[in-house]
Amino acid sequence: MSGIDDLPALRDVIASHGLSARKALGQNFLLDLNLTAKIARAAGDLSGCDVLEVGPGPGGLTRGLLAEGARRVLAIEKDARCLPALEEIAAAYPGRLEVINADALALDWSAHLTPPVKVVSNLPYNVGTELLIRWLTPPAWPPVWQSLTLMFQREVADRIVAAPGSKTYGRLAILAQWRSDARIALTLPPEAFTPPPKVHSAVVHFTALPSPRFPADQAVLERVVAKAFNQRRKMLRAALKGLAPDIEDRILAAGLKPTDRAEQISIEGFCALARAVAG
Template identity: 75%
Template sequence: MSAIDGLPPLREVIATHGLVAKKSLGQNFLLDLNLTAKIARKAGDLTKCDVLEVGPGPGGLTRGLLAEGARRVLAVEKDARAMAPLAEIAAHYPGRLEVVNADALEIDPLEHLTPPIRIVANLPYNVGTELLTRWLTPPSWPPVWESLTLMFQKEVAQRIVAQPGSKTYGRLAILAQWRCDARIVMELPPEAFTPPPKIHSAVVHLTALPEPRFPANAATLQKLTATAFQQRRKMLRASLKGLHPRIEDLLESAGIKPTSRAEEIGLEHWCALARALDAA
Protein backbone atom coordinates (compact mmCIF):
# COMPACT_ATOMS: atom_id res chain seq x y z
CA MET A 1 0.00 0.00 0.00
CA SER A 2 3.02 2.30 0.29
CA ALA A 3 2.96 2.40 -3.50
CA ILE A 4 -0.72 3.38 -3.45
CA ASP A 5 -0.41 6.34 -1.10
CA GLY A 6 3.12 7.28 -2.16
CA LEU A 7 4.40 7.38 1.42
CA PRO A 8 7.40 5.36 2.68
CA PRO A 9 7.01 1.87 4.22
CA LEU A 10 6.40 2.00 7.98
CA ARG A 11 9.70 0.33 8.88
CA GLU A 12 11.46 3.15 7.06
CA VAL A 13 9.29 5.73 8.85
CA ILE A 14 10.16 4.24 12.25
CA ALA A 15 13.88 4.14 11.44
CA THR A 16 13.88 7.72 10.11
CA HIS A 17 12.16 9.16 13.19
CA GLY A 18 13.65 6.85 15.84
CA LEU A 19 10.19 5.72 16.84
CA VAL A 20 10.98 2.63 18.92
CA ALA A 21 7.86 1.23 20.60
CA LYS A 22 7.65 2.12 24.30
CA LYS A 23 6.32 -0.48 26.71
CA SER A 24 5.31 2.30 29.14
CA LEU A 25 2.85 3.60 26.51
CA GLY A 26 1.47 0.16 25.70
CA GLN A 27 2.85 0.43 22.16
CA ASN A 28 3.02 -2.46 19.69
CA PHE A 29 3.16 -1.21 16.11
CA LEU A 30 1.30 -2.92 13.28
CA LEU A 31 3.54 -2.36 10.25
CA ASP A 32 1.77 -4.36 7.52
CA LEU A 33 -0.19 -1.77 5.56
CA ASN A 34 -2.35 -4.50 4.00
CA LEU A 35 -3.51 -5.42 7.52
CA THR A 36 -4.14 -1.83 8.57
CA ALA A 37 -6.22 -1.27 5.42
CA LYS A 38 -8.17 -4.45 6.20
CA ILE A 39 -8.94 -3.16 9.72
CA ALA A 40 -10.10 0.15 8.23
CA ARG A 41 -12.46 -1.74 5.91
CA LYS A 42 -13.97 -3.57 8.90
CA ALA A 43 -15.33 -0.19 10.03
CA GLY A 44 -17.54 0.01 6.91
CA ASP A 45 -18.00 2.90 4.49
CA LEU A 46 -16.10 5.86 5.96
CA THR A 47 -16.54 8.30 3.10
CA LYS A 48 -19.27 10.27 4.87
CA CYS A 49 -17.83 9.94 8.39
CA ASP A 50 -15.37 11.65 10.69
CA VAL A 51 -13.15 9.06 12.36
CA LEU A 52 -11.53 9.22 15.79
CA GLU A 53 -8.30 7.22 16.06
CA VAL A 54 -6.51 6.81 19.40
CA GLY A 55 -2.83 5.90 19.55
CA PRO A 56 -1.89 6.07 15.84
CA GLY A 57 1.87 5.73 16.50
CA PRO A 58 3.71 5.88 13.16
CA GLY A 59 0.36 6.05 11.33
CA GLY A 60 -0.23 2.65 9.76
CA LEU A 61 -3.94 2.53 10.57
CA THR A 62 -4.20 6.28 9.92
CA ARG A 63 -3.00 5.69 6.36
CA GLY A 64 -5.44 2.82 6.00
CA LEU A 65 -8.37 4.98 7.11
CA LEU A 66 -7.46 7.81 4.76
CA ALA A 67 -6.74 5.50 1.82
CA GLU A 68 -10.13 3.84 2.39
CA GLY A 69 -11.78 7.23 1.99
CA ALA A 70 -12.48 8.49 5.53
CA ARG A 71 -13.94 11.98 5.23
CA ARG A 72 -11.71 13.21 8.02
CA VAL A 73 -9.55 11.61 10.73
CA LEU A 74 -8.76 12.99 14.17
CA ALA A 75 -5.68 11.16 15.49
CA VAL A 76 -5.02 11.53 19.22
CA GLU A 77 -1.44 10.55 20.11
CA LYS A 78 0.23 10.89 23.51
CA ASP A 79 3.76 10.22 22.20
CA ALA A 80 5.33 13.45 20.94
CA ARG A 81 7.84 11.42 18.88
CA ALA A 82 5.02 10.42 16.51
CA MET A 83 4.11 14.00 15.61
CA ALA A 84 6.62 14.28 12.76
CA PRO A 85 5.60 11.10 10.85
CA LEU A 86 1.90 11.93 11.39
CA ALA A 87 2.51 15.45 10.05
CA GLU A 88 3.91 13.88 6.88
CA ILE A 89 0.68 11.91 6.45
CA ALA A 90 -1.38 15.05 7.08
CA ALA A 91 0.57 16.89 4.36
CA HIS A 92 -0.14 14.02 1.95
CA TYR A 93 -3.89 14.23 2.64
CA PRO A 94 -4.53 18.00 2.87
CA GLY A 95 -7.43 18.95 5.14
CA ARG A 96 -8.33 15.34 6.02
CA LEU A 97 -6.08 14.56 9.02
CA GLU A 98 -5.88 16.49 12.27
CA VAL A 99 -3.34 15.31 14.82
CA VAL A 100 -3.61 16.15 18.53
CA ASN A 101 -0.70 15.48 20.87
CA ALA A 102 -2.63 14.57 24.02
CA ASP A 103 -3.72 11.82 26.38
CA ALA A 104 -6.98 10.36 25.02
CA LEU A 105 -8.26 10.00 28.60
CA GLU A 106 -7.95 13.73 29.19
CA ILE A 107 -9.41 15.45 26.12
CA ASP A 108 -12.87 15.83 24.61
CA PRO A 109 -12.46 14.80 20.95
CA LEU A 110 -16.01 15.93 20.12
CA GLU A 111 -14.73 19.49 19.89
CA HIS A 112 -12.83 18.38 16.78
CA LEU A 113 -15.38 16.07 15.13
CA THR A 114 -18.56 16.42 13.07
CA PRO A 115 -21.18 13.61 13.06
CA PRO A 116 -21.57 10.99 11.81
CA ILE A 117 -18.61 9.73 13.83
CA ARG A 118 -16.94 6.32 13.95
CA ILE A 119 -14.12 5.30 16.25
CA VAL A 120 -11.40 3.06 14.81
CA ALA A 121 -8.24 2.31 16.77
CA ASN A 122 -5.46 -0.11 17.55
CA LEU A 123 -5.80 0.84 21.21
CA PRO A 124 -2.75 1.01 23.47
CA TYR A 125 -3.06 -2.06 25.70
CA ASN A 126 -2.81 -0.10 28.94
CA VAL A 127 -5.88 2.13 28.33
CA GLY A 128 -8.04 0.06 25.97
CA THR A 129 -10.62 -1.23 28.44
CA GLU A 130 -10.99 2.14 30.18
CA LEU A 131 -11.59 3.94 26.89
CA LEU A 132 -14.15 1.34 25.79
CA THR A 133 -16.01 1.67 29.10
CA ARG A 134 -16.16 5.46 28.69
CA TRP A 135 -17.48 5.16 25.13
CA LEU A 136 -20.17 2.73 26.30
CA THR A 137 -21.31 4.92 29.19
CA PRO A 138 -22.02 8.42 27.82
CA PRO A 139 -24.45 10.70 29.70
CA SER A 140 -27.20 9.89 27.19
CA TRP A 141 -27.91 7.20 24.60
CA PRO A 142 -27.63 6.82 21.62
CA PRO A 143 -24.02 8.05 21.72
CA VAL A 144 -22.39 10.48 19.30
CA TRP A 145 -20.55 7.60 17.61
CA GLU A 146 -22.16 5.10 15.22
CA SER A 147 -19.67 2.27 15.67
CA LEU A 148 -16.44 1.24 17.37
CA THR A 149 -13.85 -0.87 15.53
CA LEU A 150 -11.17 -1.57 18.10
CA MET A 151 -8.18 -3.83 18.49
CA PHE A 152 -7.64 -5.41 21.90
CA GLN A 153 -5.76 -8.26 23.45
CA LYS A 154 -7.68 -11.34 22.31
CA GLU A 155 -8.63 -12.15 25.90
CA VAL A 156 -10.31 -8.73 26.28
CA ALA A 157 -12.07 -9.13 22.92
CA GLN A 158 -13.45 -12.48 24.09
CA ARG A 159 -14.74 -10.85 27.28
CA ILE A 160 -16.66 -8.27 25.22
CA VAL A 161 -18.55 -10.87 23.16
CA ALA A 162 -18.83 -13.57 25.87
CA GLN A 163 -22.12 -15.34 26.57
CA PRO A 164 -23.59 -16.43 29.95
CA GLY A 165 -22.03 -19.56 31.35
CA SER A 166 -18.56 -18.95 29.92
CA LYS A 167 -15.51 -18.14 32.04
CA THR A 168 -14.97 -14.86 30.17
CA TYR A 169 -18.56 -13.61 30.72
CA GLY A 170 -18.72 -10.64 33.05
CA ARG A 171 -19.38 -6.93 33.40
CA LEU A 172 -17.71 -5.99 30.11
CA ALA A 173 -19.96 -8.36 28.12
CA ILE A 174 -23.09 -7.01 29.80
CA LEU A 175 -22.06 -3.39 29.34
CA ALA A 176 -21.21 -3.88 25.65
CA GLN A 177 -24.10 -6.12 24.65
CA TRP A 178 -26.76 -4.11 26.50
CA ARG A 179 -26.34 -1.20 24.09
CA CYS A 180 -24.48 -2.63 21.09
CA ASP A 181 -24.16 -5.45 18.62
CA ALA A 182 -20.65 -6.76 19.28
CA ARG A 183 -18.61 -9.27 17.29
CA ILE A 184 -15.01 -10.22 16.70
CA VAL A 185 -14.21 -9.48 13.04
CA MET A 186 -10.48 -10.26 12.84
CA GLU A 187 -7.69 -11.96 14.79
CA LEU A 188 -3.97 -11.19 14.62
CA PRO A 189 -0.97 -13.23 15.81
CA PRO A 190 1.86 -11.69 17.88
CA GLU A 191 4.25 -11.73 14.92
CA ALA A 192 2.06 -9.19 13.09
CA PHE A 193 3.40 -6.53 15.49
CA THR A 194 6.68 -4.84 16.27
CA PRO A 195 7.74 -5.68 18.92
CA PRO A 196 5.66 -8.90 19.05
CA PRO A 197 3.52 -8.96 22.21
CA LYS A 198 3.21 -12.17 24.23
CA ILE A 199 -0.48 -12.50 23.39
CA HIS A 200 -2.76 -12.68 20.34
CA SER A 201 -4.90 -9.70 19.39
CA ALA A 202 -8.39 -9.33 17.95
CA VAL A 203 -10.50 -6.61 16.38
CA VAL A 204 -14.00 -6.11 17.78
CA HIS A 205 -16.70 -4.21 15.89
CA LEU A 206 -19.47 -2.70 18.03
CA THR A 207 -22.50 -1.05 16.43
CA ALA A 208 -24.53 1.25 18.66
CA LEU A 209 -28.19 0.26 19.04
CA PRO A 210 -30.79 3.07 18.88
CA GLU A 211 -31.75 2.17 22.46
CA PRO A 212 -30.64 -0.49 24.96
CA ARG A 213 -31.92 -4.04 24.41
CA PHE A 214 -33.85 -4.00 27.70
CA PRO A 215 -34.91 -1.06 29.89
CA ALA A 216 -32.71 -0.41 32.94
CA ASN A 217 -31.00 2.46 34.69
CA ALA A 218 -27.37 2.48 33.54
CA ALA A 219 -25.91 3.39 36.96
CA THR A 220 -27.98 0.72 38.74
CA LEU A 221 -27.01 -1.94 36.19
CA GLN A 222 -23.32 -1.06 36.52
CA LYS A 223 -23.40 -1.11 40.33
CA LEU A 224 -25.35 -4.36 40.37
CA THR A 225 -23.05 -6.23 37.99
CA ALA A 226 -19.90 -4.79 39.62
CA THR A 227 -21.05 -6.11 43.00
CA ALA A 228 -22.06 -9.51 41.63
CA PHE A 229 -18.94 -10.19 39.55
CA GLN A 230 -16.53 -9.11 42.27
CA GLN A 231 -17.58 -12.33 44.00
CA ARG A 232 -18.53 -14.35 40.94
CA ARG A 233 -18.22 -17.73 42.64
CA LYS A 234 -20.71 -16.82 45.37
CA MET A 235 -24.46 -17.35 45.08
CA LEU A 236 -26.23 -14.11 44.23
CA ARG A 237 -28.23 -14.09 47.46
CA ALA A 238 -24.87 -13.80 49.25
CA SER A 239 -22.92 -11.53 46.88
CA LEU A 240 -25.80 -9.04 46.54
CA LYS A 241 -27.12 -9.06 50.11
CA GLY A 242 -25.61 -5.63 50.78
CA LEU A 243 -27.71 -4.00 48.04
CA HIS A 244 -31.13 -4.61 49.63
CA PRO A 245 -32.47 -6.40 52.73
CA ARG A 246 -35.00 -8.29 50.60
CA ILE A 247 -32.57 -9.26 47.85
CA GLU A 248 -33.88 -12.85 47.62
CA ASP A 249 -37.40 -11.57 46.90
CA LEU A 250 -36.07 -9.16 44.28
CA LEU A 251 -34.05 -11.90 42.61
CA GLU A 252 -37.11 -14.13 42.38
CA SER A 253 -39.26 -11.27 41.06
CA ALA A 254 -36.69 -10.84 38.25
CA GLY A 255 -36.88 -14.54 37.41
CA ILE A 256 -33.50 -15.37 38.97
CA LYS A 257 -32.88 -18.21 41.40
CA PRO A 258 -31.19 -16.78 44.54
CA THR A 259 -28.75 -19.70 44.42
CA SER A 260 -27.55 -18.74 40.92
CA ARG A 261 -24.09 -17.29 40.32
CA ALA A 262 -23.33 -14.11 38.39
CA GLU A 263 -21.89 -15.82 35.32
CA GLU A 264 -25.10 -17.83 34.80
CA ILE A 265 -27.40 -14.82 34.39
CA GLY A 266 -28.30 -13.40 30.97
CA LEU A 267 -28.61 -9.74 30.06
CA GLU A 268 -32.43 -9.64 30.15
CA HIS A 269 -32.53 -10.90 33.74
CA TRP A 270 -29.80 -8.50 34.87
CA CYS A 271 -31.89 -5.63 33.50
CA ALA A 272 -35.03 -6.99 35.21
CA LEU A 273 -33.15 -7.13 38.51
CA ALA A 274 -31.88 -3.56 38.03
CA ARG A 275 -35.49 -2.38 37.53
CA ALA A 276 -36.62 -4.34 40.60
CA LEU A 277 -33.88 -2.74 42.70
CA ASP A 278 -34.88 0.74 41.55
CA ALA A 279 -38.56 0.05 42.24
CA ALA A 280 -37.72 -1.21 45.73
Protein backbone atom coordinates (compact mmCIF):
# COMPACT_ATOMS: atom_id res chain seq x y z
CA MET A 1 0.00 0.00 0.00
CA SER A 2 1.28 3.49 -0.87
CA GLY A 3 1.32 6.61 1.25
CA ILE A 4 -1.46 8.49 -0.59
CA ASP A 5 -4.05 5.78 -1.32
CA ASP A 6 -4.77 2.07 -0.90
CA LEU A 7 -3.24 1.08 -4.23
CA PRO A 8 0.14 -0.69 -4.51
CA ALA A 9 3.43 1.23 -4.64
CA LEU A 10 4.36 2.30 -8.17
CA ARG A 11 7.42 0.02 -8.33
CA ASP A 12 5.09 -2.91 -7.68
CA VAL A 13 2.63 -1.68 -10.31
CA ILE A 14 5.40 -1.39 -12.90
CA ALA A 15 6.74 -4.84 -12.01
CA SER A 16 3.33 -6.55 -12.04
CA HIS A 17 2.41 -5.12 -15.45
CA GLY A 18 5.87 -5.54 -16.97
CA LEU A 19 6.22 -1.85 -17.75
CA SER A 20 9.47 -0.19 -18.75
CA ALA A 21 9.90 3.38 -19.94
CA ARG A 22 10.37 3.63 -23.70
CA LYS A 23 12.75 6.24 -25.05
CA ALA A 24 10.84 6.39 -28.34
CA LEU A 25 7.79 7.65 -26.43
CA GLY A 26 9.78 10.16 -24.37
CA GLN A 27 8.90 8.28 -21.18
CA ASN A 28 10.52 8.81 -17.78
CA PHE A 29 8.43 7.51 -14.88
CA LEU A 30 8.13 9.32 -11.54
CA LEU A 31 7.91 6.68 -8.81
CA ASP A 32 7.76 8.80 -5.65
CA LEU A 33 4.05 9.30 -4.92
CA ASN A 34 4.82 12.02 -2.37
CA LEU A 35 6.53 13.90 -5.21
CA THR A 36 3.64 13.40 -7.64
CA ALA A 37 1.25 14.69 -4.96
CA LYS A 38 3.51 17.75 -4.57
CA ILE A 39 3.27 18.41 -8.32
CA ALA A 40 -0.52 18.06 -8.10
CA ARG A 41 -0.58 20.61 -5.25
CA ALA A 42 1.46 23.03 -7.41
CA ALA A 43 -1.62 23.28 -9.64
CA GLY A 44 -3.64 24.82 -6.79
CA ASP A 45 -7.11 23.78 -5.62
CA LEU A 46 -8.35 20.96 -7.85
CA SER A 47 -11.58 20.17 -6.02
CA GLY A 48 -13.87 22.00 -8.43
CA CYS A 49 -11.94 21.28 -11.62
CA ASP A 50 -11.65 18.75 -14.40
CA VAL A 51 -7.98 17.97 -15.02
CA LEU A 52 -6.33 16.97 -18.30
CA GLU A 53 -3.25 14.77 -17.96
CA VAL A 54 -1.15 13.80 -20.98
CA GLY A 55 1.13 10.79 -20.75
CA PRO A 56 0.17 9.35 -17.35
CA GLY A 57 2.25 6.19 -17.83
CA PRO A 58 1.66 3.87 -14.85
CA GLY A 59 -0.36 6.60 -13.13
CA GLY A 60 1.83 8.16 -10.45
CA LEU A 61 0.74 11.73 -11.13
CA THR A 62 -2.80 10.52 -11.88
CA ARG A 63 -3.04 9.16 -8.35
CA GLY A 64 -1.63 12.41 -6.97
CA LEU A 65 -4.28 14.43 -8.81
CA LEU A 66 -7.12 12.22 -7.59
CA ALA A 67 -5.79 12.09 -4.02
CA GLU A 68 -5.52 15.90 -4.02
CA GLY A 69 -9.23 16.11 -4.83
CA ALA A 70 -9.51 16.64 -8.59
CA ARG A 71 -13.20 16.52 -9.51
CA ARG A 72 -12.37 14.41 -12.55
CA VAL A 73 -9.23 13.47 -14.49
CA LEU A 74 -9.01 12.81 -18.23
CA ALA A 75 -5.80 10.86 -18.89
CA ILE A 76 -4.60 10.55 -22.49
CA GLU A 77 -2.11 7.71 -22.88
CA LYS A 78 -0.60 6.63 -26.20
CA ASP A 79 1.10 3.53 -24.80
CA ALA A 80 -1.47 0.72 -24.56
CA ARG A 81 0.79 -1.21 -22.16
CA CYS A 82 -0.12 1.30 -19.42
CA LEU A 83 -3.89 0.91 -19.75
CA PRO A 84 -4.37 -2.01 -17.29
CA ALA A 85 -2.53 -0.08 -14.55
CA LEU A 86 -4.66 3.00 -15.23
CA GLU A 87 -7.84 0.90 -15.17
CA GLU A 88 -6.94 -0.23 -11.64
CA ILE A 89 -6.74 3.43 -10.59
CA ALA A 90 -10.09 4.14 -12.24
CA ALA A 91 -11.64 1.31 -10.25
CA ALA A 92 -10.24 2.74 -7.00
CA TYR A 93 -11.68 6.19 -7.78
CA PRO A 94 -15.11 5.38 -9.27
CA GLY A 95 -16.42 7.89 -11.79
CA ARG A 96 -13.44 10.24 -11.46
CA LEU A 97 -10.94 8.93 -14.02
CA GLU A 98 -11.44 8.54 -17.76
CA VAL A 99 -8.59 7.06 -19.77
CA ILE A 100 -8.31 7.49 -23.54
CA ASN A 101 -5.76 5.48 -25.53
CA ALA A 102 -4.76 8.09 -28.11
CA ASP A 103 -2.08 10.45 -29.34
CA ALA A 104 -2.61 13.78 -27.56
CA LEU A 105 -1.47 15.64 -30.68
CA ALA A 106 -4.34 14.13 -32.66
CA LEU A 107 -7.17 14.31 -30.10
CA ASP A 108 -9.68 17.10 -29.43
CA TRP A 109 -9.84 16.66 -25.66
CA SER A 110 -11.99 19.70 -24.91
CA ALA A 111 -15.22 17.80 -25.68
CA HIS A 112 -14.42 15.39 -22.84
CA LEU A 113 -14.03 18.01 -20.09
CA THR A 114 -16.30 20.39 -18.23
CA PRO A 115 -14.88 23.81 -17.21
CA PRO A 116 -13.15 24.92 -15.14
CA VAL A 117 -10.24 22.94 -16.58
CA LYS A 118 -6.64 22.64 -15.44
CA VAL A 119 -3.89 20.82 -17.31
CA VAL A 120 -1.35 18.95 -15.17
CA SER A 121 1.16 16.66 -16.86
CA ASN A 122 4.60 15.13 -16.69
CA LEU A 123 4.84 15.66 -20.43
CA PRO A 124 6.71 13.21 -22.64
CA TYR A 125 9.89 15.08 -23.58
CA ASN A 126 9.43 14.49 -27.30
CA VAL A 127 6.09 16.33 -27.56
CA GLY A 128 6.17 18.72 -24.59
CA THR A 129 7.06 21.93 -26.40
CA GLU A 130 4.66 21.27 -29.28
CA LEU A 131 1.76 20.67 -26.89
CA LEU A 132 2.61 23.82 -24.93
CA ILE A 133 2.59 25.94 -28.09
CA ARG A 134 -0.80 24.51 -29.07
CA TRP A 135 -2.24 25.30 -25.63
CA LEU A 136 -0.89 28.85 -25.82
CA THR A 137 -2.24 29.50 -29.34
CA PRO A 138 -5.91 28.43 -29.42
CA PRO A 139 -8.26 30.04 -31.97
CA ALA A 140 -9.80 32.24 -29.24
CA TRP A 141 -8.54 33.67 -25.96
CA PRO A 142 -9.07 33.15 -23.03
CA PRO A 143 -8.52 29.42 -23.53
CA VAL A 144 -10.50 26.46 -22.21
CA TRP A 145 -7.88 25.92 -19.49
CA GLN A 146 -7.39 28.06 -16.39
CA SER A 147 -3.85 26.92 -15.72
CA LEU A 148 -1.13 24.60 -16.96
CA THR A 149 1.24 22.80 -14.58
CA LEU A 150 3.75 21.00 -16.76
CA MET A 151 7.03 19.13 -16.45
CA PHE A 152 9.81 20.03 -18.90
CA GLN A 153 13.53 19.60 -19.22
CA ARG A 154 15.08 22.36 -17.09
CA GLU A 155 16.57 24.10 -20.13
CA VAL A 156 13.10 24.37 -21.71
CA ALA A 157 11.66 25.70 -18.44
CA ASP A 158 14.41 28.34 -18.34
CA ARG A 159 13.52 29.42 -21.89
CA ILE A 160 9.85 29.75 -20.93
CA VAL A 161 10.46 32.13 -18.00
CA ALA A 162 13.44 34.01 -19.50
CA ALA A 163 13.62 37.80 -19.35
CA PRO A 164 14.78 40.16 -22.12
CA GLY A 165 18.55 40.43 -22.30
CA SER A 166 19.24 36.83 -21.29
CA LYS A 167 20.67 34.18 -23.60
CA THR A 168 17.61 31.98 -23.10
CA TYR A 169 15.11 34.72 -24.00
CA GLY A 170 13.37 33.98 -27.27
CA ARG A 171 10.21 32.93 -29.05
CA LEU A 172 9.03 30.54 -26.33
CA ALA A 173 9.36 33.17 -23.56
CA ILE A 174 7.38 35.73 -25.56
CA LEU A 175 4.66 33.27 -26.52
CA ALA A 176 4.24 32.06 -22.93
CA GLN A 177 4.50 35.41 -21.16
CA TRP A 178 2.32 37.34 -23.62
CA ARG A 179 -0.78 35.43 -22.55
CA SER A 180 0.04 33.92 -19.16
CA ASP A 181 1.92 34.30 -15.91
CA ALA A 182 4.63 31.63 -16.00
CA ARG A 183 6.88 30.60 -13.12
CA ILE A 184 9.01 27.61 -12.17
CA ALA A 185 7.20 25.83 -9.32
CA LEU A 186 9.81 23.19 -8.51
CA THR A 187 12.88 21.47 -9.94
CA LEU A 188 13.69 17.76 -9.94
CA PRO A 189 17.01 15.95 -10.26
CA PRO A 190 17.50 13.10 -12.76
CA GLU A 191 17.39 10.48 -10.00
CA ALA A 192 13.73 11.31 -9.31
CA PHE A 193 12.86 9.44 -12.52
CA THR A 194 13.09 5.88 -13.83
CA PRO A 195 15.11 5.71 -15.98
CA PRO A 196 16.97 8.89 -14.94
CA PRO A 197 17.27 11.36 -17.82
CA LYS A 198 20.59 13.09 -18.50
CA VAL A 199 19.22 16.49 -17.47
CA HIS A 200 17.38 18.12 -14.58
CA SER A 201 13.66 18.75 -14.95
CA ALA A 202 11.37 21.53 -13.78
CA VAL A 203 7.64 22.02 -13.28
CA VAL A 204 6.34 25.26 -14.77
CA HIS A 205 2.99 26.71 -13.68
CA PHE A 206 1.12 28.93 -16.16
CA THR A 207 -1.93 30.98 -15.20
CA ALA A 208 -3.97 32.15 -18.19
CA LEU A 209 -4.46 35.91 -18.37
CA PRO A 210 -8.00 37.15 -19.20
CA SER A 211 -6.50 38.88 -22.26
CA PRO A 212 -2.98 39.23 -23.68
CA ARG A 213 -0.69 41.66 -21.85
CA PHE A 214 -0.47 43.97 -24.87
CA PRO A 215 -2.63 44.19 -28.01
CA ALA A 216 -1.28 42.47 -31.12
CA ASP A 217 -2.48 40.16 -33.85
CA GLN A 218 -1.24 36.69 -32.91
CA ALA A 219 -0.22 35.65 -36.42
CA VAL A 220 1.66 38.90 -37.08
CA LEU A 221 3.36 38.79 -33.68
CA GLU A 222 4.50 35.22 -34.27
CA ARG A 223 5.86 36.13 -37.70
CA VAL A 224 7.76 39.17 -36.39
CA VAL A 225 9.21 37.29 -33.43
CA ALA A 226 10.21 34.30 -35.59
CA LYS A 227 12.08 36.48 -38.08
CA ALA A 228 13.75 38.51 -35.34
CA PHE A 229 15.06 35.46 -33.47
CA ASN A 230 15.94 33.39 -36.52
CA GLN A 231 18.83 35.84 -36.89
CA ARG A 232 19.11 36.99 -33.29
CA ARG A 233 22.63 38.38 -33.67
CA LYS A 234 21.55 40.74 -36.43
CA MET A 235 20.10 44.20 -35.87
CA LEU A 236 16.34 44.44 -36.29
CA ARG A 237 16.58 46.34 -39.57
CA ALA A 238 18.51 43.42 -41.08
CA ALA A 239 16.67 40.56 -39.35
CA LEU A 240 13.24 41.94 -40.31
CA LYS A 241 14.16 42.86 -43.86
CA GLY A 242 11.42 41.56 -46.12
CA LEU A 243 8.54 42.11 -43.71
CA ALA A 244 7.90 45.54 -45.22
CA PRO A 245 9.76 47.80 -47.65
CA ASP A 246 9.80 50.57 -45.04
CA ILE A 247 10.72 48.32 -42.12
CA GLU A 248 13.06 50.90 -40.52
CA ASP A 249 10.23 53.44 -40.35
CA ARG A 250 7.95 50.84 -38.77
CA ILE A 251 10.58 49.89 -36.21
CA LEU A 252 10.89 53.58 -35.28
CA ALA A 253 7.08 53.92 -35.17
CA ALA A 254 7.04 51.12 -32.60
CA GLY A 255 9.39 53.13 -30.39
CA LEU A 256 12.36 50.85 -31.09
CA LYS A 257 15.76 51.37 -32.66
CA PRO A 258 16.63 49.73 -35.99
CA THR A 259 20.00 48.86 -34.42
CA ASP A 260 18.41 46.91 -31.54
CA ARG A 261 18.70 43.13 -31.47
CA ALA A 262 15.87 40.70 -30.78
CA GLU A 263 17.03 39.63 -27.31
CA GLN A 264 16.90 43.29 -26.15
CA ILE A 265 13.22 43.77 -27.06
CA SER A 266 10.55 43.38 -24.39
CA ILE A 267 7.22 41.68 -25.04
CA GLU A 268 5.58 45.10 -25.09
CA GLY A 269 8.11 46.20 -27.71
CA PHE A 270 7.44 43.18 -29.91
CA CYS A 271 3.68 43.78 -29.65
CA ALA A 272 4.17 47.42 -30.67
CA LEU A 273 6.30 46.24 -33.58
CA ALA A 274 3.64 43.70 -34.63
CA ARG A 275 1.04 46.49 -34.65
CA ALA A 276 3.34 48.70 -36.71
CA VAL A 277 3.97 45.94 -39.23
CA ALA A 278 0.27 45.09 -39.44
CA GLY A 279 -0.62 48.74 -39.88
